[in-house]
Each structure stands twice: as structure tokens, then as C-alpha cells.
Amino acid sequence: xxxxxxxxxxxxxxxxxxxxxxxxxxxxxxxxxxxxxxxxxxxxxxxxxxxxxxxxxxxxxxxxxxxxxxxxxxxxxxxxxxxxxxxxxxxxxxxxxxxxxxxxxxxxxxxxxxxxxxxxxxxxxxxxxxxxxxxxxxxxxxxxxxxxxxxxxxxxxxxxxxxxxxxxxxxxxxxxxxxxxxxxxxxxxxxxxxxxxxxxxxxxxxxxxxxxxxxxxxxxxxxxxxxxxxxxxxxxxxxxxxxxxxxxxxxxxxxxxxxxxxxxxxxxxxxxxxxxxxxxxxxxxxxxxxxxxxxxxxxxxxxxxxxxxxxxxxxxxxxxxxxxxxxxxxxxxxxxxxxxxxxxxxxxxxxxxxxxxxxxxxxxxxxxxxxxxxxxxxxxxxxxxxxxxxxxxxxxxxxxxxxxxxxxxxxxxxxxxxxxxxxxxxxxxxxxxxxxxxxxxxxxxxxxxxxxxxxxxxxxxxxxxxxxxxxxxxxxxxxxxxxxxxxxxxxxxxxxxxxxxxxxxxxxxxxxxxxxxxxxxxxxxxxxxxxxxxxxxxxxxxxxxxxxxxxxxxxxxxxxxxxxxxxxxxxxxxxxxxxxxxxxxxxxxxxxxxxxxxxxxxxxxxxxxxxxxxxxxxxxxxx
Numbered sequence: 001x002x003x004x005x006x007x008x009x010x011x012x013x014x015x016x017x018x019x020x021x022x023x024x025x026x027x028x029x030x031x032x033x034x035x036x037x038x039x040x041x042x043x044x045x046x047x048x049x050x051x052x053x054x055x056x057x058x059x060x061x062x063x064x065x066x067x068x069x070x071x072x073x074x075x076x077x078x079x080x081x082x083x084x085x086x087x088x089x090x091x092x093x094x095x096x097x098x099x100x101x102x103x104x105x106x107x108x109x110x111x112x113x114x115x116x117x118x119x120x121x122x123x124x125x126x127x128x129x130x131x132x133x134x135x136x137x138x139x140x141x142x143x144x145x146x147x148x149x150x151x152x153x154x155x156x157x158x159x160x161x162x163x164x165x166x167x168x169x170x171x172x173x174x175x176x177x178x179x180x181x182x183x184x185x186x187x188x189x190x191x192x193x194x195x196x197x198x199x200x201x202x203x204x205x206x207x208x209x210x211x212x213x214x215x216x217x218x219x220x221x222x223x224x225x226x227x228x229x230x231x232x233x234x235x236x237x238x239x240x241x242x243x244x245x246x247x248x249x250x251x252x253x254x255x256x257x258x259x260x261x262x263x264x265x266x267x268x269x270x271x272x273x274x275x276x277x278x279x280x281x282x283x284x285x286x287x288x289x290x291x292x293x294x295x296x297x298x299x300x301x302x303x304x305x306x307x308x309x310x311x312x313x314x315x316x317x318x319x320x321x322x323x324x325x326x327x328x329x330x331x332x333x334x335x336x337x338x339x340x341x342x343x344x345x346x347x348x349x350x351x352x353x354x355x356x357x358x359x360x361x362x363x364x365x366x367x368x369x370x371x372x373x374x375x376x377x378x379x380x381x382x383x384x385x386x387x388x389x390x391x392x393x394x395x396x397x398x399x400x401x402x403x404x405x406x407x408x409x410x411x412x413x414x415x416x417x418x419x420x421x422x423x424x425x426x427x428x429x430x431x432x433x434x435x436x437x438x439x440x441x442x443x444x445x446x447x448x449x450x451x452x453x454x455x456x457x458x459x460x461x462x463x464x465x466x467x468x469x470x471x472x473x474x475x476x477x478x479x480x481x482x483x484x485x486x487x488x489x490x491x492x493x494x495x496x497x498x499x500x501x502x503x504x505x506x507x508x509x510x511x512x513x514x515x516x517x518x519x520x521x522x523x524x525x526x527x528x529x530x531x532x533x534x535x536x537x538x539x540x541x542x543x544x545x546x547x548x549x550x551x552x553x554x555x556x557x558x559x560x561x562x563x564x565x566x567x568x569x570x571x572x573x574x575x576x577x578x579x580x581x582x583x584x585x586x587x588x589x590x591x592x593x594x595x596x597x598x599x600x601x602x603x604x605x606x607x608x609x610x611x612x613x614x615x616x617x618x619x620x621x622x623x
Contacts, residue, residue, distance in 0.1 A: 047493065048078045048079055048080070048206075049078060049205065049222075049223060049493060049494060050075070050076065050077065050078055050079065050203070050204055050205070050222050050223075051075075051076040051078060051222065051223060051224050052073060052074070052075055052076075052201050052222045052223070052224030052225075053073070053074040053076075053224055053225050054071065054072070054073055054198075054224065054225070054226045054227065054228070054281070055071070055072040055073075055227045055228075056069055056070065056071045056072075056198060056226075056227070056228045056229065057069065057070045057229045057231075058198075058228065058229065058230050058231065059231045059268075060192075060230065060231065060232045060233075060268075060285075062191065062192075062232065062233045062236065062285075064125075064174075065174060065175040065184045065192075066172065066173065066174045066175075067172075067173050067174075067175070068170075068171075068172055068173075069169075069170070069171050069172075069173065069198065070168075070169065070170055070171075071167075071168070071169040071170075071171065071198065071199060072166065072167070072168055072169075073166070073167040073168075073169070073201060074164055074165070074166050074167075075159070075164065075165055075166075075167060075201060076163075076164040077159045077160065077161060077162065077163050077164070077165075078161075078162070079161060079204060079205075080161050081161065081204075082158045082159070082160055082161065083155070083158060083159040083204065084154070084155055084158045085152065085153060085154055085155060085209075086153045086155065086159075086167075086201065086202070086204075087150055087151065087152060087153065087201075087202040087209055087211045088132075088150070088151035088153070088199045088200060088201055088202060089149060089150065089151075089196070089199070089200040089201075089202055089211075089214065090129075090130040090132075090146060090148075090149050090150065090151055090199060091130075091149055091182070091196035091197070091200070091214045092128035092129055092130045092173060092174070092175070092176060092182065092196070092197065093128065093129055093130060093146070093148060093149045093214075094119075094128070094148075094149050094213075094214045094215070094216070095119055095122065095127055095128035095129075095176035095177075095179060095180075095182075095183075096119070096122065096127045096128065096129065097119060097120045097121075097122060097127070098120070099119065099148065099149075100148060100149075100213045100214075100215055101115070101119060101180075101213075101214060101215045101216050102117075102119035102120050104215050104216075104447075105117065105119065105216070106120065108451065108452060109450075109451050110451050110452045110453055111452070112180070112216065112452060114179060114180055114351050114352070115179055115180055115216060118177075118179050119179060122176065122177060125174075126176065126177040127174065127176055127177075128173075128174055128175060128176025128182070128183070129173060129174050130171055130172075130173045130198075130199060131146075131171060131172045131173065132144060132146065132151055132169060132170075132171045132199060133170045133171060133172060134168075134169065134170040135153065135167060135168070135169050136167065136168045136169075137153075137155055137156050137157070137165060137166075137167055138157075138165055138166055139166075139168070140156055142154070142155060142156050142167075143156075148213050149213050149214040150202075150211050150213065151199060169199060171199055173197070173198075175192060175194070175197070178190075178193060178350075178351060179351070180216050180351060181193070181195050181196070181350055181351065181354050181361075182194060182195045182196055182197060182350075183351075186349065186350065186351060186363075187351070187363075188307065188348065188363055188364055188365055189286075189288075189307060189309070190284065190286050190307065190348055190349045190350075191236070191285060191286045191287065192236075192283075192284060192285040192286065192349075193284050193349035193350045193351075193361055194240070194282060194283045194284060194285070195282045195350070195354065195356060195361065196214075196219065196280075196282075197282075197283075198281070200221065200280075201221075201222050202222075203220050203221060203222050203391075203494075204222075205494060210391065210393070210394075212393055212445070212447060213447075215447045216447075217392075217393060217396070217446040217447050217455075218385075218392035218393055218396055218399070218446055219280070219392065219393070220389075220391045220392065220393050220394075220494075221279035221280050221389070222279055223277065223278070223279045223389070223492065224277075224278070224279065225274075225275065225276045225277065225278075226241065226242060226273070226274070226275040226276075226278060226281045227272075227273070227274055227275075228241075228242065228272070228273045228275070228281055228283075229270060229271070229272050229273075230270070230271040230272075230273070230283070231268045231269070231270050231271075232268055232269065232271065232285060233268055233269075233287075234267050234268060234269045235287040236269075236285040236286065236287050237285065237286065237287070237289040237291060237305065238250075238271050238283055238284070238285045239283065239284055239285075239289065239291070239303060239305040239345050239347050239359070240273070240281070240282050240283030240284055240345065240347070240356075240358075240359055241273065241275045241278060241280070241281040241282050241283065241356065241357045241358050241359060242273035242274050242275030242278075242281065242358065243273065243274050243275070243342075243343070244271065244272070244273055245272040245273065245274055246270070246271070246272045249269065249270065250269045250270070250271050275357065275358070277492065278357040278358065278386075279357065279386075279389055280356055280357045281357060282356035282357065282359060282361070284305070284347045284348075284349040284350075284361060286305075286307065286348075286349075288307045288308055288309050289305045289306065289307065289308070289348075290305070290306055290307070290308035291303065291304070291305050292304040292318075292319075292322060294322045294323065294325070294326060296326050296329065296330075299342065300329065300339065300341075300342055300343060300344065301342065301343040301344075302322065302325050302326060302329070302343070302344055302345075302346070303343060303344070303345040303346070303347075304318060304321070304322055304325075304345070304346050304347075305345065305346075305347045305348060306318045306347075306348040306364050307348055307364065310364060310365065311365075314364060314365055314366070317366065317367070317368045317371050318364065318371070320368060321346070321371055321372060321375060324372055324375075324414065325344075325346060325375055325379065327414050328375065328376050328379050328380075328410055328414065329344065329379065331410045331413065331414065332379065332380055332382070332383055332406065332410065335406065335409070335410075335480070335483065335484075336383045336406065336483050336484065336487050337383065337387070337484060337487030337488060337491060339382065340387070340491075341358055343358065344358055344359065344379070344382070345358065345359035345360075346359070346360055346362065346375055346378075346379075347359055347360065347361050347362070348361075348362065348363065348364035349361035349362070349363075350362065350363065351363065352374075353374040353375075353377060353378045354378065355378045355379075355381030355382065355385070355386060356386075357386060358382075360375070360378035360379065360381070362374050362375065362378060372411070372415070373407075373411060376407040376410055376411050376414075377403055377404070377407045379407075380403040380406050380407040380410065381399065381403050383402075383403075383406070383487065384398065384399045384402040384403045384406070385398070385399030385403075387487070387491040387492065388402075388486065388487065388490055388491055388493075388495055389492075389493065389494050389495075390494065390495050390496065391494060391496075392446065393445065393446050393447065394445055394446070395442075395496070395497055396446040396455070396458075396459040396463070397442045397458060397459050397462060397463030397466065397520065398463065398495075398497065398500065400459040400460045400463055401459060401460060401461070401462065401463015401464045401465075401466055401467070402463065402464075402466075402467060404423075404426065404460050404461070404463065404464040405423065405463075405464045405467040405468065406483075408422040408423050408426075408464070409422055421609060421610075423464055423465070423468050425461075426460070426461035426462075426464040426465055426468075427461075427465065427609075427612055429457050429460075429461040430457060430461045430462055430465060430612055431612075431614060432457075433453065433454065433457040433461075434523075434525055434614055435614070438451065438453055438454050438457075439454060439457070439458070439523045440454040440455075440458060440523065441458075441520070441521060441522060441523055442458050442459075442462060442463070442519070442520040442521070443520060443521045444458070446459070462519070465519075465612050466519055466520070467479060467483075468610050469515070469519065469548075469610065469611070469612065470482065470504055471610055472548075472549075472551075472606070472608065472610035472611050473510065473512070473515060473548070473549060473571070473575060474504060474507070474508035474510050474512075474575050475508070475575040475576045475577070477576065478504070478507050478508045478575065478576070479504070481507045482500075482503050482504045482507045482508070485503050485506070485507055486499070486500055486503045489503065490503075497516060497520060498516070501513065501515075501516045508573070508575070509573050510571045510572065510573040510574070510575070511570065511571055511572045511573070512571070514547070514568070514570045514571075514587075518546045518547070519546070522545075522546075524544065524545035524546040525544040525545065525546060525614045526544045526546045526548055526611060526612055526613050526614060527542070527543040527544030527613055527614050527615050527618075528540060528541070528542055528543065528544070528548070528550060528605050528606075528611075528613060528618075528619065529541050529543055529605070529615070529618030529619060530603050530605065530618065530619065530620060530621040531591060533600050533603060533621050533623070535599055535600070536595050536596045536597070536598065536599055536600060537593060537594075537595050537596075538552070538554070538593065538594055538595075538596065538600060538603055539591055539592070539593040540552070540566075540591065540592045540593075540605070541590060541591045541592075542585075542590050542591075542592075543615070543618075544613075544614065547568050547570070547585075547587045548568060548611055549565065549566060549567045549568045549571060549574070549575070549585075550565075550566040550585065550592075550605060550606070551563065551564070551565055551566075551577075551579065551605070551606050551607065551608065551611075552564045552565075552566065552603060552604070552605055553603070553604040553607045554596060554600055554602070554603055554604075555600075555601045555602040555603075556596070556598040556599060556600060556601055557598070557599045557600070557601045557623070558598060560598070562580060562596065562597075563577075563578070563579035563580065564579055564580050564581075564582055564594070565577050565579040565580070565581045565582070566582055566583070566584065566585050566592065566594075567581065567584040567585070568584060568585055568587070569584040569585065569586045569587070570587060571584075582594055600621075600623070601622070601623050602620065602621060602622040602623065603620060603621040603622075604619065604620045605619040605620065606619065
């Protein structure tokens with residue numbers, strides 16, 4: 001959830017100033033309420049998470065793409081552990097020849113085409129870097145070492161449980177040529193896409209420090225508050241995370257050239273942002289941004305920043321996108337949980353689509369379907385992984401997969417597609433990867449999949465099917481309730497796979513440990529078949545290694561139909577269903593037989609097609 005900023009008329013700026021103050025107060029109340037929830041909610045009685053308060057002052061040179069920064073970071077150790085070291089991410093250091101990101105891209109079988117070997121060809125003026133010149137702990141110089149994309153800090157004095165310390169840093173940085181997510185001068189001409197651009201404190205939780213080198217995948221961050229001051233050329237409009245504090249001081253769109261001449265050539269404007277209760281801060285800037293604001297009925301401002309020089313067909317799509325984004329915001333709020341901030345920004349930038357706090361960066365030269373689709377997906381990420389901040393480097397399926405699930409449903413409804421299964425593409429992709437022996441376990445770290453295809457299918461498609469399988473196992477209504485309870489219990493926290501599993505168990509009363517294990521920690525496949533039909537007796541067989549409950553639809557020779565549900569014994573329960581529930585099926589028994597009341601004409605396993613059976617040819621019998 002990130003907030004976007006302006007170049008407005010005087011009336012707009014005055015309105016934004018009063019709104020900004022109101023937004024800060026509202027978000028502050030939200031933060032305080034969330035802290036009370038952490039304390040009082042028995043589900044998270046022993047839960048803790050670290051806290052950061054950033055104050056940064058950044059001076060950007062738009063000619064050299066270099067910037068100087070100061071950072072004051074108040075770090076609160078809410079853990080029960082004494083911390084003798086801390087670690088920062090220096091993501092821009094990945095955009096240098098022979099970095100791990102460069103080497104990995106050149107050696108993987110199916111490299112991301114946006115990266116390829118481009119990093120290896122960057123000149124000294126094109127690379128990215130963050131150089132820490134000075135670092136102090138509570139006013140005293142502290143020892144630190146830059147190792148690739150990680151800053152290792154050996155503390156002068158250990159941080160005790162419950163203690164807050166202040167780190168003061170001075171750093172220089174250079175924006176790399178646009179290659180992946182961050183960068184300057186994208187293919188569409190956006191000057192600055194500033195994601196993961198500052199020294200960012202690494203997360204420390206019950207698993208310890210999370211300090212993977214940056215190889216181009218996803219992120220994990222500490223919840224906290226940001227105050228960012230940005231000095232940049234007066235001709236640039238800025239958008240991104242947080243609420244703008246000084247709209248009157250950064251107005252663009254001069255009514256006549258005389259007003260423009262009053263500001264000396266080359267003068268910089270100062271933009272001040274406050275972002276409460278977020279775990280990242282992103283911004284973008286360009287001298288040709290057009291800025292539109294759509295205010296929803298509930299008071300949320302939707303900001304759209306895109307280049308005014310786009311072709312007419314693209315400009316038309318960006319206008320068409322605005323009311324549809326409001327519909328998306330409403331859909332996600334109603335089906336997961338209320339969006340808690342007072343604004344959200346859709347910004348042309350980056351190299352595809354990527355979610356950030358209170359905003360997204362997306363490429364803008366898209367046909368209508370593509371523009372709407374990427375916005376739906378990235379906006380859905382506001383819930384998965386921004387508000388429900390799972391560790392997407394370790395469990396990428398929890399954010400990409402869940403986002404795919406809810407955005408598919410939203411697109412299907414808002415665009416009135418009326419697809420019986422809006423997730424059919426995920427099933428096809430999953431089946432293709434399995435049939436070609438390319439699948440890897442979802443427990444694989446995002447950076448360490450053998451090929452990108454395995455990562456993409458697992459994270460997006462198999463992660464999506466995790467929730468469609470829940471619909472099959474515990475029922476669609478229970479799955480919908482699970483998502484809402486998951487949001488209520490774990491928003492503004494760092495949920496784990498066990499948390500979504502336990503939430504579904506509490507909603508449904510069904511035990512799901514077997515499902516979490518089989519689907520996310522193995523590559524076992526589902527394959528059930530109709531083995532034989534003899535008069536009234538039906539025998540089914542489990543061929544694949546992954547067990548599932550089974551829905552069976554039977555048509556009798558007299559033309560009548562009957563549906564049966566066969567629970568899996570390990571579930572210790574069954575989903576709500578109108579079908580006839582019969583004896584459960586154990587894991588150890590490879591076959592299962594039952595007798596019907598009439599002579600059988602045909603049998604169909606899983607008519608809903610929600611079960612990701614890898615061989616549908618043996619799922620039916622017809623006399």
C-alpha cells in the first residue's frame with residue numbers, strides 16, 4: 001500500500017494536504033488497534049515481531065542517477081533473544097557484473113529474458129550500488145562489512161530483548177540501468193523505478209535472521225514506520241509509498257510560463273512522505289507523468305501515474321482502468337478483508353508488474369485485457385503478501401498462488417467472463433510441468449529452484465491450486481470463511497504455511513496436516529481411477545501417491561443420478577455436501593469398493609474438476 005504524489009492545481013493540493021493529515025491519523029489508529037490485536041488475540045499469544053522506524057533524507061541527481069542518503073533507523077528488538085549482529089539488504093549491489101544474480105542468470109537453463117546476460121554488460125556508470133560510508137550504533141561507530149547484497153554489522157553492544165537502539169547511516173548509491181524491477185530509463189521511458197533502493201534492515205523472527213543474497217526473486221521485510229524526504233529536480237513528479245506531507249510545496253502544472261520561470265533552472269523540490277505500519281517503501285519519478293485521482297465512495301483515493309506521451313490507445317486504457325480498479329479494491333476488501341489505508345497508487349514503471357506497499361509498478365503499454373489483468377494481480381498482492389506478510393522468499397506459493405486465486409475470481413466476476421473454472425490455466429500449467437518431470441517441491445527456496453519454469457508453475461499455479469483444493473476438501477463456503485479469518489488473525493504479521501492450514505482446520509473442523517505436507521512438501525501426484533463396475537458394485541483405485549477425499553457421481557441404468565462423497569480417514573471429518581457420505585477411505589488401502597442401490601450405467605470421479613488429477617482418462621466409466 002503505497003501512496004502517490006502530485007503535480008496538481010492549487011485546489012487539489014489544498015484538498016490533498018487536509019486529506020493527508022486525516023490519512024495519517026486514520027492509519028495511526030489502525031496501527032494502534034493492530035497492536036492491541038497482537039496483545040489480546042489468543043491465537044498469537046506468544047507471537048512477536050521486530051519493529052523499525054526509518055527516517056531518511058535523499059538527494060537525487062537525475063543526470064548521473066546517483067543519490068546521497070542519510071538514514072536514522074530505530075530498531076526495536078521484540079524477540080526473546082540477545083542480538084549481537086544485525087544485517088541490512090543492499091539490493092542494488094546485485095546489478096553488477098559477476099554478482100550472484102548475474103552468474104545465476106547466465107547459468108540457469110531458462111533465464112528470465114529481462115535479465116539474461118545484461119548485468120554482465122553493464123558499464124561503471126550503469127551498474128547499481130549502495131555504499132555505506134558511515135554507520136553508528138547509539139552514536140558510536142560500529143564495525144560493518146559489505147558482502148554482496150548484504151551488510152554485516154557486528155554490534156558494539158548486544159541488543160537486549162525489549163531494547164530499542166538507533167542506527168545512523170550515511171550512504172551513496174547509484175540507480176542501475178533498468179533490468180529487473182528497479183532501475184532507470186525503462187523500455188517505456190520511465191526515468192526512475194525505485195524499488196528496494198535503500199539499506200533495508202533484514203528480518204529476524206522465530207527462525208532467526210533472513211539474509212538470502214538477492215538473486216532477483218521476492219522480498220521479506222520488517223514492519224515499521226517510514227518518514228522519507230526526497231530532493232529531486234523540479235520537473236519530476238513523484239509517486240509511491242506513503243502520504244505526501246507538503247503538496248503545496250511541490251505543485252506542478254504551472255498555469256503559465258511566467259510561473260515556471262520563477263523557479264530557477266535546475267532547482268530541486270523537496271517531497272516529504274510518511275508511511276505508517278508498512279514493511280517497505282517504494283517510489284517512482286518521471287517528468288512526463290500524468291496524475292489522476294479517483295476517490296471511492298468509502299473515501300479511499302486511487303492514484304494513477306502514467307506517461308502522458310503514451311499512444312492514444314494506451315491512454316484510453318489507463319482511463320478505463322480507473323473505475324475498474326475501484327471495483328477490484330471493493331471485491332478484495334469484501335472477500336478477504338477491508339483495505340486499511342486511505343489510498344493506493346497504480347504507477348507506470350518497472351519491467352512488468354510488481355507489488356509494493358500501497359502501490360504497484362506496472363508497464364503501461366498494454367492492451368486492455370493485459371492492463372486490467374496485471375492490475376488485478378498486483379492489487380491483490382496488497383493482501384497476499386503485503387498485509388498478510390508471509391516470507392515470499394521461502395513460501396512464494398503463499399503470496400503468488402493465493403494472489404492468483406483471488407485475482408482470477410475477481411476478474412471472472414468483474415469482467416463477467418462466467419468461466420466455470422477461472423483457474424483452469426493453473427491446472428493446465430501444473431499438468432504440463434508434471435508430465436515433463438520438471439516439478440520441484442513448494443518447500444524449495446525461491447532462489448534455488450533448478451529452473452524458472454518450476455518456480456513459476458509452483459508459486460503461481462500450484463499455490464493457486466492449494467486454495468482450489470481447499471474448496472474441494474472443505475467446501476467453497478468454508479474456504480471463503482478461511483480467507484476472511486486468515487486476514488483477521490494474521491494481517492500485519494508474518495504468517496507461515498501452518499497458519500493458513502490451522503485457520504482452515506478451525507473453520508472446517510477437518511484435519512489438514514496431511515494436505516499441507518503432501519501438496520507443499522512433496523511432489524506426489526493425484527491419480528484416482530475407476531477400476532471396475534459390476535452391476536451395483538463400484539471399485540475405485542488410488543494410483544498416485546497423494547491421497548484425497550473423493551467425490552463420485554453415479555448415473556443408474558434407469559436414468560437417475562446419485563452423488564457420493566468418500567472422506568479421507570486422515571481428515572477426521574467431511575465437508576458440507578448434499579452428496580451421500582459413505583465410509584471413509586484409508587491411506588494404506590489402494591482400492592475402495594462400495595455398493596449402490598441400483599444397477600450402474602456410468603461413474604465420474606470429481607465432476608467439478610477441482611481435484612488436480614494428473615490422468616483424467618481413468619476417472620470415468622460408462623457401460
